[in-house]
Amino acid sequence: SQKIEQNSEALNIQEGKTATLTCNYTNYSPAYLQWYRQDPGRGPVFLLLIRENEKEKRKERLKVTFDTTLKQSLFHITASQPADSATYLCALVLMRGSQGNLIFGKGTKLSVKP
Amino acid sequence: DGGITQSPKYLFRKEGQNVTLSCEQNLNHDAMYWYRQDPGQGLRLIYYSQIVNDFQKGDIAEGYSVSREKKESFPLTVTSAQKNPTAFYLCASSPIRGNEQFFGPGTRLTVL
Numbered sequence: 001s002q003k004i005e006q007n008s009e010a011l012n013i014q015e016g017k018t019a020t021l022t023c024n025y026t027n028y029s030p031a032y033l034q035w036y037r038q039d040p041g042r043g044p045v046f047l048l049l050i051r052e053n054e055k056e057k058r059k060e061r062l063k064v065t066f067d068t069t070l071k072q073s074l075f076h077i078t079a080s081q082p083a084d085s086a087t088y089l090c091a092l093v094l095m096r097g098s099q100g101n102l103i104f105g106k107g108t109k110l111s112v113k114p
Numbered sequence: 115d116g117g118i119t120q121s122p123k124y125l126f127r128k129e130g131q132n133v134t135l136s137c138e139q140n141l142n143h144d145a146m147y148w149y150r151q152d153p154g155q156g157l158r159l160i161y162y163s164q165i166v167n168d169f170q171k172g173d174i175a176e177g178y179s180v181s182r183e184k185k186e187s188f189p190l191t192v193t194s195a196q197k198n199p200t201a202f203y204l205c206a207s208s209p210i211r212g213n214e215q216f217f218g219p220g221t222r223l224t225v226l
Contacts, residue, residue: 034214041202044215046214046215049213089157100211100213101159101162101211102157104149104156106155107156
């Protein structure tokens, strides 16, 4: 069956450390993978998009990797701050036969302690 | 100010009533989407529209209906046929398929 899993429901880290969140999928062949941030009671906000032919993407303190052999994406936040505390969602984009719709994981709730 | 708006923020409904959730965008995006989010669950796609006067069912369309008469507007009706409508509803838009999606602030629907 097809699955997308973010393997930690919650992740607690100390301020200044690097947070690493994982997104694994099975039986999908995504063209893109996207990461979103969601704060409680609010809509998700887009962070980064990485294509199947890209290994790594960076934006300020954020870095995303995409390994289509392992069927895994890693999302890193370096020098983490309490303001980074939120739920982070990964989403697969299947261009073939799905109109480019997104398939979301359940999210990982990140808490950064001062 | 460009963006996507949803109203109301909170909505209470009695069992057996239909309710309509509003979604408006001024980003000039062609594609619009409705998602449902339940605690501990990922976002699940209800309906989507790639163009005016056309829309498609998503993964959980039963008990819902939509219309797309204008590019800017994509209202969602939760009908009495929806067995478990209490949830957080999110509307989103994107310029073309596969691109990043811009989400509204959400409507929290509670059935009393």
